[in-house]
Amino acid sequence: MSIHDLEISFQNKIDSEIKIEPKDWMPEAYRKTNLRQISQHAHSEIVGMLPEGNWISRAPSLKRKAILIAKVQDEAGHGLYLYSAAETLGTSREQMVADLNSGKAKYSSIFNYPTLSWADMGAVGWLVDGAAILNQVMLCRTSYGPYARAMVRICKEESFHQRQGFETLLVLSKGTKEQRDMCQDAINRWWWPSLMMFGPKDSESTNSDQSMKWKIKRKTNDELRQQFIDMIAEQIKLLGMTLPDANLKWNAERKHYDFGEINWEEFWNVVKGNGPCNKQRLADRNKAHDEGAWVREAAMAYAAKRKNKTANKAA
Numbered sequence: 001m002s003i004h005d006l007e008i009s010f011q012n013k014i015d016s017e018i019k020i021e022p023k024d025w026m027p028e029a030y031r032k033t034n035l036r037q038i039s040q041h042a043h044s045e046i047v048g049m050l051p052e053g054n055w056i057s058r059a060p061s062l063k064r065k066a067i068l069i070a071k072v073q074d075e076a077g078h079g080l081y082l083y084s085a086a087e088t089l090g091t092s093r094e095q096m097v098a099d100l101n102s103g104k105a106k107y108s109s110i111f112n113y114p115t116l117s118w119a120d121m122g123a124v125g126w127l128v129d130g131a132a133i134l135n136q137v138m139l140c141r142t143s144y145g146p147y148a149r150a151m152v153r154i155c156k157e158e159s160f161h162q163r164q165g166f167e168t169l170l171v172l173s174k175g176t177k178e179q180r181d182m183c184q185d186a187i188n189r190w191w192w193p194s195l196m197m198f199g200p201k202d203s204e205s206t207n208s209d210q211s212m213k214w215k216i217k218r219k220t221n222d223e224l225r226q227q228f229i230d231m232i233a234e235q236i237k238l239l240g241m242t243l244p245d246a247n248l249k250w251n252a253e254r255k256h257y258d259f260g261e262i263n264w265e266e267f268w269n270v271v272k273g274n275g276p277c278n279k280q281r282l283a284d285r286n287k288a289h290d291e292g293a294w295v296r297e298a299a300m301a302y303a304a305k306r307k308n309k310t311a312n313k314a315a
């Protein structure tokens, strides 16, 4: 078959909702786009452990500490499923980790903001995991099989994360004036960066058109962002707090909330490495990687020893 014929039968498969599997023929650009998105997603889960890890030792009770540790461990697991899915596209985990640690690879802009108070743990769970889950529910139906299957499990855990975040804020919102102020302050700081998680406006999104045709993405950045705003604008009423946007208003004609302009200059600045915590996040990842070298070496030595033992038994 010519490349042209292969491309036609590939697109037919996508249009018929048949999943693409690692050994199937795929256009090089499809492989690269998936590799880019899945590895960026994996990196986001791994870097995403840092802002929350910051509060494990300062959680206000044993119960909160146990919940936070479990959540951060879940993020590590998500990173590992996603690295495994990306590896099926022909790259190694070592290469992906090296690209993250050198600053070459992207990860979500959101994790370059600091977590300044306990209420940030609630805001991150409610808003950041809330934004992530909307995007990820769509990705359960993405066209590349290993990515779609990884997302199913991730989504189950992510919905627990969002609920624990909301519940953390709900408790604070019913507390003392200081606790309510802390809750509002966290919402104020995390609102706009959460909206940026969905990526640039559709008109500026370089990858969306092709990714929609290939059903890697099922909804555009703006569609998902609007869905998120509509959801949060209702949920905030239960907290008795406000969102920091004077232009947020229900539009009966559109049947959606209107909202103010996002600061895209800030977004691109963070994406380019100049956000409040970019340098610290990379330094922390590199330190963890270097200090973990002995664990990787020990695991490899143990695996080699086991392999030898099994080979000797078989002989």
Ligand code: BYC
Binding pocket: 036, 037, 040, 041, 042, 044, 045, 046, 047, 048, 049, 075, 106, 107, 108, 109, 110, 128, 129, 132, 133, 135, 196, 197, 198, 199, 200, 204, 205, 206, 207, 208, 211, 221, 271
């Ligand atoms: N941050 O053409 P576009 C989590 C880049 S973690 C940085 O629209 P695309 C969690 C984009 O890469 C959740 N960069 O791109 C963990 C592209 O540049 P390149 C993370 C961004 O890929 C711990 C350029 O801008 N979720 O759940 O079609 C604790 C143009 O954009 C961002 C995922 O990764 C950004 N926010 O659409 C708590 C989901 N946005 O690569 C929670 C999977 C855009 O061409 N990813 N860029 O140089 C996706 O769904 C898509 O990649 C995006 C962007 C919607 C994010």
